[in-house]
Amino acid sequence: MNKSKGWLALGCMALSMQGALAAEPASCRNVRFADVGWTDIAATTGLASVVLQGLGYLPAKQIASEPIVFSGLKNKQLDVYLGYWDPSQTPAITPFIQAKALQVLPVPNLEGAKYTLAVPSYAAQQGLRSFADIARFREQLGGKIYGIEAGSQGNAQIKKMIADNEFGLGGFTLVESSEAGMLVEATKAVRQKRPVVFLAWEPHPMNFLMQLTYLTGGDKQFGPDFGGSKVYTVVANDWLQRCPNAGRLVSQLRFTTDMENHVMEPIMKKVKPEQAARQWLRSHPQALDSWLASVTTFDGKPGLAAVKSYLAR
Structure with a gap:
């Protein structure tokens, strides 16, 4: 057998075996x-x-x-x-x-990443800048905070704040729907220049599709650095x-x-x-x-x- 051909055959066999070994079940x-x-x-x-x-x-x-x-x-x-x-x-x-x-x-x-409550920036300019400010805007907010899907931990944290009357939020209503449902309500409020409080996070296009301000003061509930994640x-x-x-x-x-x-x-x-x-x-x-x-x-x-x-x- 030609020696060079023999080495070539062995090399091909080794490559074939390597491929077979790499293949998964x-x-x-x-x-x-x-x-x-x-x-x-x-x-x-x-x-x-x-x-x-x-x-x-x-x-x-x-x-x-x-x-x-x-x-x-x-x-x-x-x-x-x-x-x-x-x-x-x-x-x-x-x-x-x-x-x-x-x-x-x-x-x-x-x-x-980050994950906490946010408002449109015009609402922050009106004084709604922190968790402690939300209750003062109860009437303008309709007593509502917009969450995402039922069962999420973000919603659970909002429910706890309401149940424990943290930040004077007793009596507020958490609106549970979905990410898309929450964004529909937030976008509607932005078009009408109304204050709205909702769960927000980054990464997400909402961060450059609308001007947002993440609320301060929620370190205990969502973690420091605006729910830094x-x-x-x-x-x-x-x-x-x-x-x-x-x-x-x-x-x-x-x-x-x-x-x-x-x-x-x-x-x-x-x-x-x-x-x-x-x-x-x-x-x-x-x-x-x-x-x-x-x-x-x-x-x-x-x-x-x-x-x-x-x-x-």
């Missing part, structure tokens, strides 16, 4: 994401899903409330949740962490071990508030999250370099080249 191809219905989670899940599609995986998402999401991860009916906001969701997830029913990855996927990735127990390649990608995802704000903007205009994510990634392919370091396709081929090719189609 068929059960890993379906990656099941959780989504609590917030646009920022839709954006990050969309970004992750597009990359996974480029790698040959079949991502899907289930929209559910926080308790159902954490229970789904515990029962391994879901694989990944990219949206654990600390500290706002910490009370809800703590029992699951203490029971070791799921796994929180140690490094946050987003830093510099970190967002963590949560996975089902042993998912990283069972699906190490997909797990490596998920573990390496890092986002910024600016990135999420701009992916979220078209989503708010009814563009599908995957489409908005794909558009952003086409314009910012450099984000893929760190996300896809040492990540392969589902069948074991180089991941970065595959995803860039997929985005270029």
Whole structure:
């Protein structure tokens, strides 16, 4: 046998074996994401899903409330949740962490987030600047504070303030609906130049689509620095071990508030999250370099080249 051909054959065999070793079990191809219905989670899940599609995986998402999401991860009916906001969701997830029913990855996927009550800036100019000011504007506010979906920890904190008459809020009504419902009411008030108090957070396009002022004085309720938050990735127990390649990608995802704000903007205009994510990634392919370091396709081929090719189609 020709020696050079023999080495070539051995090299091809080694590459083939490496690819076979890198390929994951068929059960890993379906990656099941959780989504609590917030646009920022839709954006990050969309970004992750597009990359996974480029790698040959079949991502899907289930929209559910926080308790159902954490229970789904515990029962391994879901694989990944990219949206654990600390500290706002910490009370809800703590029992699951203490029971070791799921796994929180140690490094946050987003830093510099915030989550607390806010008002339009013209209301702040009228004197509504802190939690302690809300009660003085009871009549103009109609005695209402606008929250998001039932079961969220933000709503729970508002309910507690009302029940305990903190800041003189006894008798106020929490309006629970959804992120979209809250934004409809806030936008309506802004058009009419009426004061309105609502749950707000960053990243979110609301931060540049309307002039907001985050209220001071809510450190005890929402944490310092206007509910300064970190967002963590949560996975089902042993998912990283069972699906190490997909797990490596998920573990390496890092986002910024600016990135999420701009992916979220078209989503708010009814563009599908995957489409908005794909558009952003086409314009910012450099984000893929760190996300896809040492990540392969589902069948074991180089991941970065595959995803860039997929985005270029």
